[in-house]
Amino acid sequence: MEFLEVIRKRKTTNGPFLDRPVSREHQHLLMEAASRAPSHFNSQPWRFILIEDRAKREKIAEIGGRTMQQLIADGRFFERYRPYFRFSEKEMAERRDGILIDQLPGPLRPFTRQVMSPSALGLLRALRVPQILGEDNRKLVASSPLLLAALLDKQEYRPGELSGFYSVLGLGMAIENIWLTTVELGMGIQFVSTPMEIPEAWEEIKRLLEVPEHLELMAIYRLGYLPPDNPRPRIDWKSDQRKRISQFVFRDSCATPESDT
Template sequence: MKSTQLPDTRLIEGMLQRRTTNGPFRPDAVSREHQELLMRVAQAAPSHFNSQPWRFVLIENPQTIARTAEIAGQSMTELIEAGVFFERYQRYFRFTQAEMEERRDGIHIDHLPGPLKPFTRQVFSDAGLKLMRQLGVPAKLGEDNRRLVAGSPLLLAALLDKEEYRPGELSGFYSVFGLGAAIENIWNAVGALGMGIQFVSTPMEIPRHWQSIRELLEVPPELELMAVYRLGYLPDEGPRPTIDWSSRHRKRLSQFVFRESCRVPEQD
């Protein structure tokens, strides 16, 4: 008679508990053991023909982190000041729990500076942007962003080898797919190590700032810088950013899964 073993669901449970860290990290350096482990889980990701097109830069140098933080903060200030950030991404903003329950996607803006709370729905309009400028919110958000990056003990740059990464060809898609899988492995692993991770996205929004990051990291012509992340150990609790959101809702199965063809939504 065969013995029945219950499946080990710890990996699945860890994936379902995945989080993005919007707040600060502890100042402790990330151990070399944990850094190596994160690189090994990235290495385990699938890639087309086992090409492993990803390359990573682990950054602990305080001067490099500080300069990256300055660029990230300045980028945020410029994006908010010009209204570019809200113009590009307003379709993802939700302002009530009811909206989140209905759509089950996007981000719920649930934390605003006191003077802006009466104008929650208008905060990203022209009038709201004018008020934010008057209150110095763009500079405050830029400084928040700078401090978050500057206080991160580890930055991780993700790159692709241009021999494999050829935009417009299938190899370009395969390479991005593989890097995405490698990053997702890292993202799922940090929780088990008591760590957090967040995309440092604002420099990518402004070409000259992204070029500054490339130069700072001395990226050679044969590599393409794709993304930068900040990592560190999580504190017990930390203050929320000036403008913050939650994004734990996920679409129902019937909203993104079909059965047999695209005409038949899956039942919830």
């Protein structure tokens, strides 16, 4: 693909992947892409674990599903992420950010706004939303043929110091290189975020992956090849809107927004 086409087609995969292993060639291409990212003084502080072992994938999936259910059931998920929920195409077009909740099972649709609000825990539990989302999340992760753990070397990653900032910046650029390369390879990728929001669960994953003291586990992603029909989960959203240039770019100083034309 042309480079700009790859950028424009980059997206997060919310649905399932093909039941097909990711080839070793493609895994190494993803790692080469990561290695080509810039880093401070070429420090290359990133480290990665390619996880194909079924037992490890299923255990991480169980932790992902469990933490998703826990975060929703106790209201933390909505407390943290409510500012990003959108409930109509009109709202999404005006804000041009966040996620549009556009797919829910039939029984939940009349309660869309209530389901996605922090004041509706009783309704959520009655409709089994935490269990639905937790189990769907578990299945998605467990059926992903490849999980990728991203780590930083603590020799460079020192939070509170500039080296810590530079390391996180470098890892972010390495992950973006991986993300863009999945587009070229016909693959998808998604951040497995919920375990890191519960410290005990994150420690559980670190033990599972035998992360040594000199490395810091930063993130986990699920990857695989995309099916041609790209089915969507039962509860899903769209996030394809982007802010206009005038909403996030300035000319010469923050006093002058850049024109859209």
